[in-house]
Amino acid sequence: MPFKLRESSDNYYELVVSEPLDREKVPEYDITFTVTDRGSPPLSDNETMTLELLDVNDNVPQFPQSFYTIRVMENNAPGALLSSLTAFDPDLHENQYLVYFIIEKEIANTSMSMLFSINPENGNLYALKTFDYEIEKEFLFHIEARDSGSPPLIRIFNMEVEILDMNDNAPQFRRETIHLDISESTPTGERFSLSNAVDPDVGSNSVKTYHLSETNTSMSMLFSINPENGNLYALKTFDYEIEKEFLFHIEARDSGSPPLSSNVTVHIIIVDQNDNAPVIVSPWRAHGSVVEEKIPRSTDKGSLVAKVIALDTDSVHNSRITYQFLQVTDATLFSLDQYNGEIRTMRMFSYRDPPDSCFTCSTFSGK
Known part of the structure; x- marks a missing residue:
């Protein structure tokens, strides 16, 4: 018991605190006093009192962790709820009432208040814009929880918002049409083109495969394509006097879900060689x-x-x-x-x- 009685004068006693008190550990005490006279035999009487401790603002708001990472899929809807950030303060009344703030920090001349908002009463964090992974991949800033005591106590923690990629970009060829000149003496199996497309997505969303798009004539009988790198090969030796050009399409398809694709037109011109005598x-x-x-x-x-x-x-x-x-x-x-x-x-x-x-x-x- 962190109390003791101290006699101050005849028939008067003082209740003295003998060690520090902490309301958050023991909010109240039931104390029983025994009073005994000095007669013979001595007579006594008991008295019980309840001592309730009053709160002071001596606890800083606490978060379950000091660093938060929130992952948000790109192309999110503006105003989407990202997370509910709840701190705890064991104090009472106004000493317990918390208000939340985003600590201003500019990234590329953009204020965090233009990107995110936080409900000051409950700590709900919202996105104010649609994010694009190909432009911005993460944000680092601080959130403050402040109680309403006097003076107020503050806790600051770190927030990371990580933008996740989704398959929103189809592979793109650098040109709409690829023009290729092939000598009619080109041997079978010769590589003569690299049809390379780029995809700004990441992971499986950027893994591409290449395919020949069939036209009126089965191009797969004349050409083959490496599905992994887009290398194009001739499956026969061409004769200019029989066939002079070919027109077909190559498709680049990513591995996202659902997959996205784009086409490039391939125009092959067979170049004549002097292989016929007059x-x-x-x-x-x-x-x-x-x-x-x-x-x-x-x-x-x-x-x-x-x-x-x-x-x-x-x-x-x-x-x-x-x-x-x-x-x-x-x-x-x-x-x-x-x-x-x-x-x-x-x-x-x-x-x-x-x-x-x-x-x-x-x-x-x-x-």
Whole structure:
């Protein structure tokens, strides 16, 4: 018992506190007094009293923990309740009544009061805006709990709001269309493209797989794609003279739930190679035979003797044909236009010229 009686004068006693009192531990005491006279025999009497302790503001508000982490999914609704933060104060009455505040702190010139609000009476914490994980990932600030005593006592604790990612971004290609030139001599299995998309989400929300989107012709018979990195491969060697271009789509799909995807258009142009030799179609001759052209000896200088025509199934410069003599018995008698294949006389015939002259023509392409 933290009390004792002390005699102050005849028949008067004082109740004295012998050690500190704490209302939060023992709010009241029942004290019994025994009074005994000094007669013979002595006589006594008992008296009981209840001593109630009055509260003083001697307890700081207490939180269950000193650091709180709240996780909020991005794209939250403004005004959403984030948490109920309840502190405890064992004092009584106004000494127990708590008020909550967000301690102002600016992040990137933005005040916390523009991002969060707290109910001063019950400590409910609310979000004032919709958060975007790709812009802001966490907030650190302080919350104060203050009682209403005089003077008031204050407790401050740390608050972390962590923004969680959700699958709200589809993979995006850097371009809408990918143009690729592939040589018709490209070997089967050759890698010729990397179709890479980016996804600002995190975790499984950013893990991408790549797929060929089928069109009228099954592209999977012509091309294959690595589903993990978007590498594109040719499954055959292409022939420009048969197929000149392909148009199809590649889809990038993330692994979120539900998955999001986007497409890129792939335009492949087969580039011609000089893989076809020119073929002389005029004057026509059977294989191994010699073409004869008869002209009179009176033929004038510059007269057209023959015209060689060749065709090349390649394209552009690979199909440009030039003509030249490979062999001629008299280089002074005939000329060959290298561009149009016309063979003309360079002079008049004389009696010294043999009755027949021979020459062999050749064609070249890609010039």
